[in-house]
Amino acid sequence: MFGEGEPGARLMLVGEQPGDIEDHIGVPFVGPAGRLLDRALAAAGIDRDEAYLTNAVKHFKWTPRGKRRFHGKPNAGEIRCCRPWLLAEITAVKPEVIVCLGATAAQTLLGPEFRVSKQRGEWVGSELAPKVMATVHPSSLLRMRRSVDRDGAFQALVADLAKAADA
Numbered sequence: 001m002f003g004e005g006e007p008g009a010r011l012m013l014v015g016e017q018p019g020d021i022e023d024h025i026g027v028p029f030v031g032p033a034g035r036l037l038d039r040a041l042a043a044a045g046i047d048r049d050e051a052y053l054t055n056a057v058k059h060f061k062w063t064p065r066g067k068r069r070f071h072g073k074p075n076a077g078e079i080r081c082c083r084p085w086l087l088a089e090i091t092a093v094k095p096e097v098i099v100c101l102g103a104t105a106a107q108t109l110l111g112p113e114f115r116v117s118k119q120r121g122e123w124v125g126s127e128l129a130p131k132v133m134a135t136v137h138p139s140s141l142l143r144m145r146r147s148v149d150r151d152g153a154f155q156a157l158v159a160d161l162a163k164a165a166d167a
Ligand code: URA
Pocket: 015, 016, 017, 018, 019, 022, 027, 028, 029, 030, 031, 033, 034, 054, 055, 139
């Protein structure tokens, strides 16, 4: 599944892989994580329609769990196979700012040593675009049990996205 957005978009957001709903519909970030991302983008003053949204891995990896398709983490080989497609999207769109959402996207574009937990929200030198940063993946917030943790993590995600909006 490819990305969504205009070729000249100034901001590119890169997620991990399509989820179950995205895989059915063929559009990135339209499931639960996408709805949370939409709220965070709006709070950061970013119009989703002006950004280009895509994923590091182009297929939904899943294992059956009852009637549900359960998300499986992409492995290094799957990430490597999809990387040329992601790089081709970056070449075509030429974004001024790239925000990696979560470790898979960050390590795909910024290297295996990159740690979102330590380096989130920091601009990282990269030949891919004038400004590149990583932040957490919105689905990490959905896994938080306590609303106080989710609220804090949401504000931190909005702050990172607002930095991207300023840039
Ligand atoms: N999570 C992702 O990383 N990408 C999507 O498109 C949806 C959920």
